[in-house]
Amino acid sequence: MKDTLQKILEEARQSLQAVTDEKTLEELRVKYLGKKGVIKEFLGQLGSLEIEMRKELGRIANEVKDEVERLLEEAENRLKSLKREAKLKEGVVDISLPVKSFPVGYPHPLTLVTQKMVSIFQSMGYTVVEGPELEKEEYNFDMLNIPKHHPARDDHDSFYVIEGWLMRTHTSPVQIRTMLAKKPPIAVIVPGRCYRRDAVDATHSHTFHQMEGLVVGENISFADLKGTLLLWAKLMFGENTQIRLRPDYFPFTEPSAELAVTCPVCHGPGCPVCKHTGWVELMGCGMVEPTVLKNCGIDPSKYSGFAFGLGIERVAMTVYGVKDIRHFYENDIRLLEQFRA
């Protein structure tokens, strides 16, 4: 019976050394060490033997069992390392390959236009000021010479929050805040977000951005306004840019004008951006209405001033050829990727 054990061990050694896959290995484990395995079966046959013999064979059977366990472990480790090697061979890492790039944002076109405008006016000595987006009706309308029932309010379909307070419809109330807080000379620009109850379409949004300018001092004339805006247009759109001023109406300026620049895209001959006119209307401007100065405690017989305001979206759409204002608000990183510096 000792021979039988030797035979079992020898057979197990040969099978386990030859094993090449995990399935066979598991089968061998069951075959030799399982509850109904070869060794258990052998031990079951010892019952009829003498006690001494039974002890002796039991000891040897345990040694065989230990050895088979060791061989199983060895085979298992061998299979693991074979598997690892095979994996390395099939999935060779080429470290010279380019790395996958992550999506990266760039400054928003509205930010780019704002920054350029700010830097141009700062170079002329203007200071940037900001005001609250939730504004007093008094500053947004009344003190700007737009009393209740004034027809100009119809153009400013407003979001009222509570009686007397609304989301500002333009950046102009910051003119009032500035003049109430500071005496002339004043030269400020006001970039900021504004709100109107407009239905959203390709050219309108309920939320948009404006930039306002205000200059107040002694002997400020319409010629100063014209010179300032011509210089701005040249710095903004190029040296050959010209401006055109046409009479317009705003309650808070008198006289008022609408400013157009020679088309920044076609520079004159006409294109879809300028509707084939060669000109793009960008800005409202004028001399500060004396009533507005008076409302802010500034003596209009001593001081005069000019103001201007434009839509940042309008400039960005013109300069970058964006045809739908909604692109600016959709947070699509593909849009921003086109504005990498």
Ligand SMILES: [Zn+2]
């Ligand atoms: Zn054009």
